[in-house]
Amino acid sequence: MKFLLGLFLFSVLLTTGASIECEICKGVNNCTSERQICPEEYYACSSSLLENSKVKDVYMAKECAHPEICLFGVITMTDGNGSHIRQVATCCEEYACNPAAPILPERNTRANGKICPGCSSNKGDCSAAVTECIGSETYCVSYVTLSEKNVVIGSRKGCIREGTCTHLKTFDGGIFHDVNHVKNVQCTPAVAATTSSSPPPPLSFPLPFGFLLLALLLMKLLL
Ligand SMILES: *[C@@H]1O[C@H](CO)[C@@H](O)[C@H](O)[C@H]1NC(C)=O
Ligand SMILES: *[C@@H]1O[C@H](CO)[C@@H](O)[C@H](O)[C@H]1NC(C)=O
Numbered sequence: 001m002k003f004l005l006g007l008f009l010f011s012v013l014l015t016t017g018a019s020i021e022c023e024i025c026k027g028v029n030n031c032t033s034e035r036q037i038c039p040e041e042y043y044a045c046s047s048s049l050l051e052n053s054k055v056k057d058v059y060m061a062k063e064c065a066h067p068e069i070c071l072f073g074v075i076t077m078t079d080g081n082g083s084h085i086r087q088v089a090t091c092c093e094e095y096a097c098n099p100a101a102p103i104l105p106e107r108n109t110r111a112n113g114k115i116c117p118g119c120s121s122n123k124g125d126c127s128a129a130v131t132e133c134i135g136s137e138t139y140c141v142s143y144v145t146l147s148e149k150n151v152v153i154g155s156r157k158g159c160i161r162e163g164t165c166t167h168l169k170t171f172d173g174g175i176f177h178d179v180n181h182v183k184n185v186q187c188t189p190a191v192a193a194t195t196s197s198s199p200p201p202p203l204s205f206p207l208p209f210g211f212l213l214l215a216l217l218l219m220k221l222l223l
Pocket of ligand 2: 081082130
């Protein structure tokens with residue numbers, strides 16, 4: 001519904017040649033700014049919170065956006081053993097509107113027994129470490145971020161929810177407050193972490209074999 005409304009407004013704006021205006025700012029927990037005119041391809045104002053375990057503070061960004069960023073709900077990724085990144089965004093699509101305050105729910109910190117390669121880099125490819133997945137993250141994701149000129153800027157690998165990964169494959173935009181578009185998204189089911197490899201029970205193979213020998217011996221004796 002909202003999407004249709006967005007499309008409708010978008011077409012109205014296109015035909016009238018007007019663009020919407022949004023606050024564009026970034027700050028710790030909250031930010032505010034004068035409104036600026038958005039580029040025509042962006043027809044929503046978004047307000048989003050970003051939590052990154054590698055950064056002390058939660059950041060808010062307000063920007064001109066494609067409303068699809070709001071269809072994800074909370075994007076949560078464990079992008080290294082013990083490190084994670086999360087984002088939630090709200091959007092509004094009317095002229096000079098104010099998006100609702102986004103809220104990041106408390107993070108589930110329970111390991112779910114699955115593992116993925118995890119890493120992140122804003123300088124090209126990253127080398128992954130075995131990463132324990134958390135909560136409902138049952139898929140492994142890998143993606144790169146590309147500049148407008150299709151140059152690889154960064155990369156991220158880690159545990160993610162299946163639905164988020166599927167959605168990312170068709171998403172043409174940036175996440176985690178990164179303007180560079182997410183590309184080459186790969187989604188694979190996370191594998192179970194192997195419990196400390198216990199040797200097979202010592203008698204499982206020799207036992208029937210032993211009985212066979214005994215039986216043969218008895219037959220020999222009886223004949
Ligand atoms: C953020 O700042 C604006 C402007 O000062 C204020 O109106 C709004 O209530 C604040 N939002 C939150 C969630 O603190
Ligand atoms: C991940 O980190 C936890 C907590 O530090 C540690 O217990 C666990 O062994 C680590 N797992 C891997 C696969 O390195």
